[in-house]
Amino acid sequence: MAETSAATTDHPDAHTGLGHVVPLWVLAAVFVALLVLTVLTVAVTLVDLGNLNLYVALAIAGLKAGLVVLYFMHLRYDRPFHLVVFLGCLGFVVLFIALVLTDTRAYAPTLLPDQAPQMKDVHTPFGTPRP
Amino acid sequence: MTDATNVAGHHDEGWHLAHHFETPAQQFESGKLGIWLFLTTEILLFSGLFCAYAVYRANHPEIFAYAHLYLSKSLGALNTVVLIFSSFTMAAAVRAAQLGQTRWQVRLLALTLVCGFAFLGVKSVEYQAKWKEGLLAGRAYQPAAPPHGAVVPEPPQRAESATGAAGGQPESAGGMKLDKSTIAPAAVGRPGLSEKWLQGKAAHPDGHWVGPEPNNVQLFFGIYFAMTGLHGVHVLAGMAAIAWVLVRARRGEFGPKYFSPVDFTGLYWHLVDLVWIFLFPLLYLIH
Numbered sequence: 001m002a003e004t005s006a007a008t009t010d011h012p013d014a015h016t017g018l019g020h021v022v023p024l025w026v027l028a029a030v031f032v033a034l035l036v037l038t039v040l041t042v043a044v045t046l047v048d049l050g051n052l053n054l055y056v057a058l059a060i061a062g063l064k065a066g067l068v069v070l071y072f073m074h075l076r077y078d079r080p081f082h083l084v085v086f087l088g089c090l091g092f093v094v095l096f097i098a099l100v101l102t103d104t105r106a107y108a109p110t111l112l113p114d115q116a117p118q119m120k121d122v123h124t125p126f127g128t129p130r131p
Numbered sequence: 132m133t134d135a136t137n138v139a140g141h142h143d144e145g146w147h148l149a150h151h152f153e154t155p156a157q158q159f160e161s162g163k164l165g166i167w168l169f170l171t172t173e174i175l176l177f178s179g180l181f182c183a184y185a186v187y188r189a190n191h192p193e194i195f196a197y198a199h200l201y202l203s204k205s206l207g208a209l210n211t212v213v214l215i216f217s218s219f220t221m222a223a224a225v226r227a228a229q230l231g232q233t234r235w236q237v238r239l240l241a242l243t244l245v246c247g248f249a250f251l252g253v254k255s256v257e258y259q260a261k262w263k264e265g266l267l268a269g270r271a272y273q274p275a276a277p278p279h280g281a282v283v284p285e286p287p288q289r290a291e292s293a294t295g296a297a298g299g300q301p302e303s304a305g306g307m308k309l310d311k312s313t314i315a316p317a318a319v320g321r322p323g324l325s326e327k328w329l330q331g332k333a334a335h336p337d338g339h340w341v342g343p344e345p346n347n348v349q350l351f352f353g354i355y356f357a358m359t360g361l362h363g364v365h366v367l368a369g370m371a372a373i374a375w376v377l378v379r380a381r382r383g384e385f386g387p388k389y390f391s392p393v394d395f396t397g398l399y400w401h402l403v404d405l406v407w408i409f410l411f412p413l414l415y416l417i418h
Binding site: 018019021022024027028030031034035038041042045048049053054057058060061064065068069071072073078079081082085086088089090092093096097100101104105 | 155156163164168170171174181182185186189204208211212216218222223226229230387388389390394397398402405409412413417418
């Protein structure tokens with residue numbers, strides 16, 4: 001256990017090669033950035049941007065998630081393959097939700113008239129406008 | 132190859148190296164890949180609920196615009212801050228384990244656990260309020276009053292119609308209330324929910340609700356309780372893992388050569404934080 005004493009010094013380079021030691025100031029900076037973005041996402045709901053409000057909120061959430069994944073979860077310093085695994089998973093999530101949304105946009109107005117008010121401009125599968 | 136020779140061969144690596152790994156680095160990387168694969172299955176599990184959310188919100192934006200007013204933005208924001216802080220302390224605890232700072236590691240893990248209790252405490256306050264106000268899923272949705280910030284001309288009549296009062300909502304033989312039909316008579320045209328909603332939005336562009344309560348608001352609370360409930364179960368599981376790691380950390384089991392359980396528990400805890408980062412704006416901050 002000779003290496004242990006050398007590694008107890010509080011220095012990022014003093015680790016044993018297992019994983020990566022993220023400097024404390026980076027963790028603190030990420031924490032502060034997450035707080036600022038939380039305040040921002042609450043503040044932006046007070047501004048009317050129409051449909052953009054949803055996308056702004058999702059963009060801020062995505063930014064926060066990126067900070068957590070890259071720094072708190074070490075993916076920035078990790079093996080690139082872990083990033084591939086993570087992004088591959090997100091790709092399937094996007095595929096899943098996008099295809100289901102495409103489907104519901106296509107069918108909702110014909111199946112349940114007036115139950116899907118956002119869909120009023122969508123036409124039936126054969127091109128005739130919904131009555 | 133016998134286990135005995137294998138174990139003897141790696142005896143100098145310490146007790147924490149399992150016999151089927153050659154080096155601590157190989158063991159660590161295998162575990163890390165394993166926990167990442169597990170986290171992807173967790174993301175896919177939650178994506179089913181996010182998909183349900185997306186479909187209902189795309190089809191019925193008025194339900195979400197109305198029902199989210201029942202949620203407390205301040206409590207949601209408080210819980211967001213609590214979880215972000217706990218993610219920070221967890222990441223710092225992993226760092227302390229990597230550097231062999233056992234006392235700091237124990238303190239930071241304990242702080243993370245306290246944050247978990249704080250999150251669940253705030254959540255239970257919210258759930259109790261929803262229970263008292265009759266804001267539950269399905270037939271249990273019996274709101275006592277319209278939400279704060281909504282201008283509803285006629286308060287919800289559900290309590291009245293439950294006793295069978297004439298002129299209220301139709302009721303089936305079994306006593307189950309039926310939803311009002313949203314399909315308008317042909318002569319009247321198509322006064323879908325969207326028109327009411329858009330008129331309300333035009334009159335009050337600050338995002339508040341003006342107009343009658345939309346139909347099927349119980350859908351929002353079904354999604355709300357499913358999503359926050361599954362997330363809450365994950366918070367509980369994360370707290371159990373942190374408590375287990377905390378006990379082992381107090382025994383001094385972790386250090387620069389072996390900290391995988393702390394690291395992997397941390398990754399799980401951060402994922403729980405990630406899910407909440409999306410739940411907060413999607414459920415509480417609808418504009």
